[in-house]
Amino acid sequence: MAVRISQSELYIMNVLWDKSPLAASDVFKALDNEKDWSSRTVKTLLSRLVEKGALSTEADGRRYLYAPLIQKETYATQAARSLTDRLFGGRAAPLVAHLAESEGLTDSDIEELEALLAKLKK
Numbered sequence: 078m079a080v081r082i083s084q085s086e087l088y089i090m091n092v093l094w095d096k097s098p099l100a101a102s103d104v105f106k107a108l109d110n111e112k113d114w115s116s117r118t119v120k121t122l123l124s125r126l127v128e129k130g131a132l133s134t135e136a137d138g139r140r141y142l143y144a145p146l147i148q149k150e151t152y153a154t155q156a157a158r159s160l161t162d163r164l165f166g167g168r169a170a171p172l173v174a175h176l177a178e179s180e181g182l183t184d185s186d187i188e189e190l191e192a193l194l195a196k197l198k199k
Contacts, residue, residue, distance in 0.1 A: 079155050080131050080147060088112060089122045094149040098142035
């Protein structure tokens, strides 16, 4: 089953995908420059992610350490598929066309896509 992660929860996940396990206080410190959240907000988001099955907890004395239960690549694939299904009827070509038309592709992106297409045609 796909885990639905909100934008706020995704900030938490990105911290833990970069380094884990971490205590709530460490996650809070990692987000301090990026988000103006209280430590309570971070703890609430961590709890939600645990309830959703996205994070595990491990007791470490009087605190808990959090670690992802899903890999970033797995979530990215799931989220991209969901977006493509919802907005473009499950087709990738209209998504890429939309990005290209809205100036969302750099020259480097285009080169990567061309290389990928060449590889897929073989």
